[in-house]
Amino acid sequence: MKGKPYRYFIIFFSISLILLFIDILTPLPVKNYFFNLVSYPYVKVQEKLKTISRLKNENRLLRKKLSSSHYNIIEYKTLKRENKRLKSLLKFKQRKSDSLIAAKIIGILPNKINVSYVINKGKNNGIRENQPVISTEGVFGKVIKIGKNTSIVQSLKNYNMSISARDSRSDVYGIVRWNNGLIMEGIPQFADIEPGDTIVTSGMGSIYPGNLPVGTVSSIDNKNTHYSKMINIDSFENFLDPYIVFILIQ
C-alpha cells in the first residue's frame, strides 16, 4: 500500500469521528445487523468447540465406565467359572471314595506335540510315580515325575501314553492312545462297537483301575485293508482349561 500516511490518517480519523457523532445522535440500526453478521461465525465456532469439549468429557467418562464394566464382566465370568468348577468338584468328592488326593495345576510344560502339567502335590503328599490322575470328567493322565512338593503329570493328550480300555456296552477291549485325537485300536474287524458307546478303562494294566470313564465313540474307521478297526473317541476331559485333578491312591 502506497500513499501519504497523513492522508490515510485524516481520512480514517474523520470517518471515525463522523461515525461517532452519528451513533451518539441517532443509534445506527445497522449496528445490530453488523454485529449479528460478524459474530455469527465466532458464536458458531464457540458453540462447536463447547460441544466438542463436552463430547470429549462424556467420551472419557463413558470409556472409564466401559472399562470398569468390562473388568466387572471378566471378574463375574471368572467367579462363575470357578463356582461351576468348585460345585462339580464338591459333587465329585462326595461321589468318590477318600482314596483321592486333589491337586491344583500350577503350570504347563508346553511342547509342540506332548503337553505335561505341573501339579502342586509331590512326594511329601504321598504321590508316587505312575499313579493314575483323573479329573471330574474322566481319565486325565498319570504321574511321571515327582518332586518334594510338585509333580509332573503326563496327560492323555500325549503320544507316549496308552491305556487299556473297553467298550462298556459290549466289553470289546482295545488300546486307547493319542494320535491327532484320541483313538482306540487293536479291535477286531467284526467286533460289536457303535458310535455313542462309552469307553472306560479295562483295569487290565498295572496303572489304571477299571471303569474309569475315558470318552465316547465318535466314529469308526472301517478300512478293509486293516486287520483291526480304529475308533475315534471324544474324550470326556477336553484338556482346554484344567484346574484341579485327582491322584488315585491304590
Place this chain on the structure above:
Amino acid sequence: MKVLTSIILSIAVFFISLKFPYLIPEYNILFRPVIILIFFLTLFYGEIYGIILGFFLGLLSGVFYNLPMGIYPLLYVSLAFLFSLVGKKIYKRGNFSIFILFLAIFFVGVIQIISEVNNIAEIFIKIFSHIFPESLINAAIGFLILVVIRKLE
C-alpha cells in the same frame, strides 16, 4: 502477501482478545492484543496498514463491546499514527520503541478508567493498581514478540 497476512492476523488477534480478555482475571489486568498487533503492523508493515486495520479492528470492537461505533476506530487510528510517528521514525524498531507501546496501553487504560469512574481519587488508585501493571505486562509481551520477530528476521 502483506495484506493477506495482516487480515488473517487481525481476525485471529481479535478473536483471541474476545476469548481471553484478561491476563490476570483476579486483578482485572486486561490483555491488549489488538493494540500490540497495531503496534507491530505499523512498525514492520508501515503506518498505512496500522491505520486501516486499526480502523476496522476498532469498528469490530465497538460492535462487539456495544459501544458508540466511532470510539475504538478513533482510538486505534490515532494510536497507529502515534506509533508511526514515534516508534518507527524516532526509535527505529529498537528496544526502546516498546516504551511507546507501554505508553499507548497506559493511555487507553486511563481513558477507559476516566470514562467509567467519576471519583478522581479512585481514578488515581485504579491507574496505579490496574493500569500501570497492565501496561507493563502487555509491553513485556510486546517485547517478547519483538525479540522473536528479530530472531526470525
